[in-house]
Amino acid sequence: MNKVIERTMIVPNMHLLEIETPEIASKIKPGQFIIVRANDEGERIPLSVADWNSEKGTITIVFMEVGASTGALACLQAGDELATCVGPLGNETQIANYGTVLCIGGCYGIGSIYPVARALKEAGNQIITVLEARSSYLLYWVKKFATLSNKIFNITRDGSLGMKGHINRLTEIINSLPKPPDRIIVNGCTYLMAHASELTRELGITTLVNLNPIMIDGTGMCGVCRVTVADQRKFACVDGPEFNGHEVDWKEFLARRKAYMNEETLFFRKSAPKPAVHKEGKCQA
Amino acid sequence: MNDEKNPEKQSKIDLNRRDMPKQSPEMRSHNFNEVALGYTLEDALGEAKRCLQCKKPRCVTGCPVEIDIPGFISCIVRKDFSAGIKKIKEKNCLPAVCGRVCPQESQCESQCILKNKGAEVAIGRLERFLADWGASAGKADLPPKAKPSGKKVAIVGSGPAGITVAGDLILLGHEVTIFEALHKAGGVLVYGIPEFRLPKAIVAREVEYVKSLGVKVFTDYVVGKTRSIDELLKDFDAIFIGTGAGLPWFLDIPGENLNGVYSANEYLTRMNLMKGYLFPNSATPIKNHKKVAVVGGGNVAMDSARTALRMGADEAHIVYRRSHAELPARLEESENAEEEGVIFDMLTLPVRYIGDENGWLKEIECIKMELGEPDASGRRTPVEIPNSNFRIEMDAAICAVGNSPNPLVPSTTPGLDTTRRGTLVADQETGKTTRDCVWAGGDIVTGAATVILAMGAGRKAARSIHEYLTTGKQ
Ligand SMILES: Cc1cc2nc3c(=O)[nH]c(=O)nc-3n(C[C@H](O)[C@H](O)[C@H](O)COP(=O)(O)OP(=O)(O)OC[C@H]3O[C@@H](n4cnc5c(N)ncnc54)[C@H](O)[C@@H]3O)c2cc1C
Ligand SMILES: Cc1cc2nc3c(=O)[nH]c(=O)nc-3n(C[C@H](O)[C@H](O)[C@H](O)COP(=O)(O)OP(=O)(O)OC[C@H]3O[C@@H](n4cnc5c(N)ncnc54)[C@H](O)[C@@H]3O)c2cc1C
Ligand code: SF4
Ligand code: SF4
Ligand code: FES
Numbered sequence: 001m002n003k004v005i006e007r008t009m010i011v012p013n014m015h016l017l018e019i020e021t022p023e024i025a026s027k028i029k030p031g032q033f034i035i036v037r038a039n040d041e042g043e044r045i046p047l048s049v050a051d052w053n054s055e056k057g058t059i060t061i062v063f064m065e066v067g068a069s070t071g072a073l074a075c076l077q078a079g080d081e082l083a084t085c086v087g088p089l090g091n092e093t094q095i096a097n098y099g100t101v102l103c104i105g106g107c108y109g110i111g112s113i114y115p116v117a118r119a120l121k122e123a124g125n126q127i128i129t130v131l132e133a134r135s136s137y138l139l140y141w142v143k144k145f146a147t148l149s150n151k152i153f154n155i156t157r158d159g160s161l162g163m164k165g166h167i168n169r170l171t172e173i174i175n176s177l178p179k180p181p182d183r184i185i186v187n188g189c190t191y192l193m194a195h196a197s198e199l200t201r202e203l204g205i206t207t208l209v210n211l212n213p214i215m216i217d218g219t220g221m222c223g224v225c226r227v228t229v230a231d232q233r234k235f236a237c238v239d240g241p242e243f244n245g246h247e248v249d250w251k252e253f254l255a256r257r258k259a260y261m262n263e264e265t266l267f268f269r270k271s272a273p274k275p276a277v278h279k280e281g282k283c284q285a
Numbered sequence: 286m287n288d289e290k291n292p293e294k295q296s297k298i299d300l301n302r303r304d305m306p307k308q309s310p311e312m313r314s315h316n317f318n319e320v321a322l323g324y325t326l327e328d329a330l331g332e333a334k335r336c337l338q339c340k341k342p343r344c345v346t347g348c349p350v351e352i353d354i355p356g357f358i359s360c361i362v363r364k365d366f367s368a369g370i371k372k373i374k375e376k377n378c379l380p381a382v383c384g385r386v387c388p389q390e391s392q393c394e395s396q397c398i399l400k401n402k403g404a405e406v407a408i409g410r411l412e413r414f415l416a417d418w419g420a421s422a423g424k425a426d427l428p429p430k431a432k433p434s435g436k437k438v439a440i441v442g443s444g445p446a447g448i449t450v451a452g453d454l455i456l457l458g459h460e461v462t463i464f465e466a467l468h469k470a471g472g473v474l475v476y477g478i479p480e481f482r483l484p485k486a487i488v489a490r491e492v493e494y495v496k497s498l499g500v501k502v503f504t505d506y507v508v509g510k511t512r513s514i515d516e517l518l519k520d521f522d523a524i525f526i527g528t529g530a531g532l533p534w535f536l537d538i539p540g541e542n543l544n545g546v547y548s549a550n551e552y553l554t555r556m557n558l559m560k561g562y563l564f565p566n567s568a569t570p571i572k573n574h575k576k577v578a579v580v581g582g583g584n585v586a587m588d589s590a591r592t593a594l595r596m597g598a599d600e601a602h603i604v605y606r607r608s609h610a611e612l613p614a615r616l617e618e619s620e621n622a623e624e625e626g627v628i629f630d631m632l633t634l635p636v637r638y639i640g641d642e643n644g645w646l647k648e649i650e651c652i653k654m655e656l657g658e659p660d661a662s663g664r665r666t667p668v669e670i671p672n673s674n675f676r677i678e679m680d681a682a683i684c685a686v687g688n689s690p691n692p693l694v695p696s697t698t699p700g701l702d703t704t705r706r707g708t709l710v711a712d713q714e715t716g717k718t719t720r721d722c723v724w725a726g727g728d729i730v731t732g733a734a735t736v737i738l739a740m741g742a743g744r745k746a747a748r749s750i751h752e753y754l755t756t757g758k759q
Contacts, residue, residue, distance in 0.1 A: 023511055037468065043559065044468070084468045086505040216554055219466050219507055220691055221531040223548040233535065233542070238693065252542050255644030259544045259572075 002082040010140045013065050022057030024087045030115040031093030035218045037084035038072035045069045046215045050111030062111025089218040090241045097124040102181040106132035109188025121148045136161035167195045197245030209245040211236045300404035303332040314594045314625040317480045329414040333361035336406045347396035349741040352376045370419040378452045381487045384413025388615050431458035436754040439521040441508045444472020445736045446527035446727025449743030451500045457751050464506040476558040509697040523722050523750045530688045530728035540638030545646035549585045549685035574681035577601045581685035582612040589683045590627045601627050606634040606654050606667040648676045690729045716746030
């Protein structure tokens with residue numbers, strides 16, 4: 001159960017993980033997530049799905065190594081087993097023919113926006129893709145996106161590929177299009193989603209974000225994932241994770257995500273007696 | 286001969302209810318070991334001998350699963366413990382759990398004939414004594430199983446309701462599979478009730494027991510997500526839903542999403558299921574809060590406050606809108622809490638949480654209450670005293686004001702009716718829901734209740750499911 005088929009580092013610090021889990025693979029839809037524990041003592045962490053193969057019975061995750069739990073995932077090898085892999089959780093992205101949809105991915109969100117873009121394409125939409133990273137060497141799956149996008153924009157902080165800057169270039173991108181997109185979907189780090197929502201609010205374009213609050217159970221039991229959306233309390237794991245970015249209380253959201261920062265650093269230090277070194281995509285710990 | 290005219294017989298009535306040894310409050314408020322240590326052999330014999338072996342035992346009427354109480358007590362007197370534990374297990378498959386957490390004072394013990402002398406027999410403690418004896422005596426022989434019926438039953442949720450149904454149906458020859466959303470089986474017994482009140486090893490033992498009977502347990506499996514009830518019905522002949530009441534309520538007051546404000550479910554799950562109390566030697570982080578307010582007055586509130594003290598809080602307060610007399614928690618637990626140093630702020634209701642510049646809880650604004658007229662439940666309604674607002678400094682608040690059923694299963698199962706409170710509609714006697722081949726019981730039907738009531742409902746449902754599987758009649 002939950003056998004690791006592949007785990008590779010696709011760009012520095014960003015890993016692809018393919019897991020054999022037939023029931024989830026036969027059910028999962030774009031925008032949904034799973035919860036995993038790398039081992040029996042591990043914390044439960046939520047991860048969005050980036051791809052799947054229902055015939056092979058596998059799902060694919062793209063994750064960034066940021067702390068202890070993702071660090072443990074980064075040490076997995078083909079053949080290992082995850083202690084927990086539960087899902088599909090959360091609601092799927094509403095797929096319909098909206099006309100033109102602008103899909104924005106940054107960080108792990110480049111992975112998780114991919115199945116969203118693919119399904120929207122299949123539903124007849126024109127897809128415009130915006131990929132964002134610090135530098136060109138951190139961008140991945142650009143070719144995969146090329147095959148389904150009508151147009152791709154890359155933004156890099158250092159200008160090594162595409163436009164130089166960050167998501168603040170979004171307004172320019174939208175203005176360069178023959179007509180504004182009918183809908184925008186953003187996946188990735190909180191800052192990317194919050195900023196993009198701020199920019200598109202003024203343009204009046206519906207913008208959906210895939211929120212990533214702290215979670216435990218993922219079934220609506222603990223309430224740690226609560227977010228304020230349109231002045232109402234929502235549980236991201238069951239009411240989301242996708243919400244209208246213009247309605248999210250971002251200030252509260254950012255504060256809640258940072259709740260355990262000090263403790264996480266402490267555990268990371270304690271749990272990492274020998275730092276894991278990654279060479280050629282393999283963990284050398 | 287009439288007892289009153291027989292001073293000798295009357296003097297034989299021993300009114301000395303044996304106390305159970307406990308860890309001292311100073312000691313236990315700093316560790317997570319079990320508070321109550323259990324009867325010694327001597328205590329148990331002394332207590333058992335006090336039972337009058339009534340011909341018409343009233344105590345039995347107070348037990349939701351009708352355990353033969355004088356029967357098992359007389360086994361203790363005879364020191365035939367294995368017969369005693371068998372007697373209990375005829376009716377209750379989780380005696381080590383019930384002996385610890387049943388609200389005995391309002392159930393079996395409240396009906397004991399010696400109650401009016403202020404010395405009811407300590408039935409729960411004796412039940413625990415036998416269960417613990419049974420566990421330490423090693424593996425008992427497995428009970429005989431009926432021959433395979435070829436029928437398959439799926440059980441959704443591994444709380445006391447689900448475990449009871451599984452244990453009953455497997456012995457009747459059916460194939461039983463439990464699906465549990467979390468990564469450990471046991472329901473509230475593992476993720477809610479703390480280690481110091483119900484050691485997790487005991488719950489694990491009970492789960493292992495049903496597994497040893499042949500019950501298959503799939504954890505990390507969310508019914509309604511991984512598979513729906515309708516999909517399960519393609520592979521199973523009958524389904525029992527025992528998903529509990531896991532959806533936490535909040536007060537709906539400003540500031541409730543500040544950091545440092547938790548639902549009791551989150552706080553207790555971090556501690557129990559995720560072993561947060563071992564942090565930083567466990568992976569799931571937990572804050573060291575110094576001043577903690579727990580809002581509510583039930584068992585869940587007491588568990589949260591006592592856990593906070595053990596985590597090193599200088600002060601843990603119970604903030605409750607009614608008075609001491611209305612506390613819904615078990616008496617034993619509120620007394621334990623008080624002994625350990627939990628502070629009770631009665632007739633107090635939070636109206637606003639106030640945060641610091643980083644979004645962390647700093648203060649709670651409360652209002653004073655007084656008791657008005659009795660409401661429908663007979664309890665006096667708390668009424669706000671105008672202009673009595675005041676603030677208390679707190680760096681954490683734990684909201685323990687109740688739970689309702691999780692809508693995940695009902696909302697993904699067409700034809701499964703719910704009440705306005707979100708509970709499933711099910712027949713009281715059989716647990717039959719409004720869907721063919723689907724039964725339900727426990728907190729999902731009653732709303733948050735007790736372990737023994739969940740087990741009782743499980744037992745009735747198991748009987749009805751068995752009848753359906755053998756006769757085809759629903
Ligand atoms: C619905 C959802 C989908 C997600 N999808 C992905 C994904 O596809 N790829 C990916 O790399 N990351 C994803 N995340 C974020 C991922 O869960 C966190 O990066 C991970 O939990 C960090 O764990 P850690 O122990 O390695 O780091 P930590 O040291 O624990 O924390 C590092 C950072 O992660 C945040 N974090 C910690 N615990 C959690 C938690 N239980 N849930 C969410 N955030 C947390 C903290 O706020 C902190 O800023 C997703 C989160 C959610 C809620
Ligand atoms: C902190 C606390 C203290 C308590 N103290 C006491 C006490 O002292 N005495 C007492 O008698 N009672 C006490 N109770 C109440 C008692 O624990 C419950 O009444 C009892 O556990 C209910 O049993 P259940 O089987 O109906 O549900 P639960 O024990 O809630 O179990 C339900 C199970 O179903 C699982 N589940 C939910 N949804 C799904 C799904 N979609 N798919 C798969 N699985 C699912 C859940 O994860 C859970 O494991 C306490 C409760 C709490 C929270
Ligand atoms: S199961 Fe509970 S109510 Fe019944 S005898 Fe035991 S302690 Fe009493
Ligand atoms: S009512 Fe009390 S004294 Fe009588 S049988 Fe029951 S426990 Fe014993
Ligand atoms: S993660 Fe617990 S309620 Fe959403």
